[in-house]
Amino acid sequence: MLPSLFLAHGSPMLAIEETEYTNFLKSLGQKYQPKAIVIFSAHWESELHSISYTNDGYETIYDFYGFPDELYAIKYPAKGSKKIAKLVEKRFKDVGIPLQRDTSRGLDHGSWTLLSKMYPHADIPVIQLSINPFLIPEAQYMIGEALKGLGREDILVIGSGVTVHNLRMVNWNQTTPEPWAVKFDDWLIEKLEKKELADLFQYHKFAPNADFAVPRPEHFVPFFIALGSGYGLEQAKVIHRSYEFGSLSYLCFEF
Numbered sequence: 001m002l003p004s005l006f007l008a009h010g011s012p013m014l015a016i017e018e019t020e021y022t023n024f025l026k027s028l029g030q031k032y033q034p035k036a037i038v039i040f041s042a043h044w045e046s047e048l049h050s051i052s053y054t055n056d057g058y059e060t061i062y063d064f065y066g067f068p069d070e071l072y073a074i075k076y077p078a079k080g081s082k083k084i085a086k087l088v089e090k091r092f093k094d095v096g097i098p099l100q101r102d103t104s105r106g107l108d109h110g111s112w113t114l115l116s117k118m119y120p121h122a123d124i125p126v127i128q129l130s131i132n133p134f135l136i137p138e139a140q141y142m143i144g145e146a147l148k149g150l151g152r153e154d155i156l157v158i159g160s161g162v163t164v165h166n167l168r169m170v171n172w173n174q175t176t177p178e179p180w181a182v183k184f185d186d187w188l189i190e191k192l193e194k195k196e197l198a199d200l201f202q203y204h205k206f207a208p209n210a211d212f213a214v215p216r217p218e219h220f221v222p223f224f225i226a227l228g229s230g231y232g233l234e235q236a237k238v239i240h241r242s243y244e245f246g247s248l249s250y251l252c253f254e255f
Contacts, residue, residue, distance in 0.1 A: 002151035002152075002156050003230055003254045004147075004151065004156075004157040004159070004226045004230035004231075004254075005028075005226060005255070006158075006161070006222060006227070006252060006255070007025075007158055007160055007252050008161070008249060008251060008252055009042070009109065009113050009114050009160045009161070009162065010162060010244060011244065012064050012067055012071060013067065013068075013071065014113055014114075015071060015074055015117070021242055021244075024252075025114060025117035025118050026117055026118065028239070029118030029120075032156060034124060034155055035124070035125075035153075035154040036081055036084045036124065036125045036154075036155045036156070037115070037119075037125070037126045037155070037156045038088060038127045038129065038147065038150065038155055038156070038157045039110075039111050039115075039128050039129070039157075039160055040157075040159050040160065040221075040222045040225050040226075041111050041128055041129075041160050041222070042131060042160060042218045042221065043108040044105070044108055044128065044129070044131065045132065045133055046130040046131075047132055047134075048100050048132075049098065049099050049100070049129060049131075049132060049143070050099070050100050050101070050105075050129065050130040051085050051088060051089065051102065051127060051128075051129050051130075052080050052085065052102055052105060052126075052129070053080070053085045053102060053103050054079075054080040054082065055079060055082050056079060056080065058076070058078055058079070058106045058107045058126070060074065060075050060076050060112055061105075061106045061107060061109065061112075062109070064109060074112075076107060076115060076122050078107065078115065078119075079122075079126070080125060081126075084125060084127050087150075088147065091147055092143075095142070095146045097143060097146060107126065107128060108128075110160045111128055111160060131218065131221045131222065131225070133217045133221050135221075136201070137200070137201040137202075137224045138201050141227060141228035142228060143228065144157075144225040144226060144227060144230075146228075147228075148229055148230070151230075151231070157226065157229045158222075159221075159222030159224075159226030159227075159229075161218070161221060162219040162220075162250075163185055163188060163213065163219075163220065164185060164213040164214075164247055164248065164249035164251075165214070165215075165220070165249075166214075166247060169181075169246070170245045170246060170247060171245055171246040171247070172245055174246035176243075176246070177246060177249075178246045178247045180212055181209070181212075181213060181249060183208045184209045184210065184213040185241070185249055187203075187208055188203070188207070188251070189251075192253070195234070200227075212247075226255055227253075229255070230254075230255025231255065232255075235255055236253060237253065237254050238251065238252070239254045240252040
């Protein structure tokens with residue numbers, strides 16, 4: 001039985017770096033060996049939810065610029081699975097969530113940077129889904145709930161985003177975390193531990209420094225989707241926490 005995961009994809013450099021966080025991702029891939037991966041990426045936005053629908057190998061999308069040539073040379077040729085995509089489609093249809101198929105889109109860096117560390121052989125089928133950042137947290141949670149129980153079928157659901165993601169506040173030379181970023185993450189952890197879901201849904205109102213941590217919700221949305229697709233707040237736990245560039249959080253959860 002597999003949990004659902006919220007994983008921070010942070011800087012694209014993690015695909016070529018060896019750090020505390022990339023070592024964690026490697027160990028996580030060794031711990032969980034799914035038959036398929038369903039991943040929601042903060043870097044695929046659409047008003048109508050979209051799902052990759054193919055059995056072929058994906059192209060690797062380099063949706064960033066200004067990084068070393070070595071990063072653009074990486075390929076992550078994982079294949080899709082129409083069979084698993086149809087299973088997800090049925091789950092969404094059963095609860096009235098519209099979903100459209102995408103037969104051509106590759107894997108963006110919200111997916112392949114993480115997966116290249118966890119499953120470097122690219123031998124596990126991947127089904128990527130888009131997010132709609134403009135839906136309220138309760139709706140994001142319900143999207144996740146539609147996939148609750150997939151872990152019992154050895155399908156790993158991953159929400160790929162970041163809890164604290166404000167590139168304007170990043171300090172590329174800073175090696176210690178900013179207190180305001182730490183306080184926001186502390187609040188999230190506390191609310192999960194206290195099982196105060198209603199407060200989590202109202203994070204923009206109650207969480208300290210929410211406007212700094214989440215200036216735009218696209219990277220935070222996968223947190224609620226992963227939470228909804230898991231086994232409940234009783235199973236929620238922190239599985240990694242570190243920071244880069246002062247305020248870029250690598251806080252990860254298992255649900």
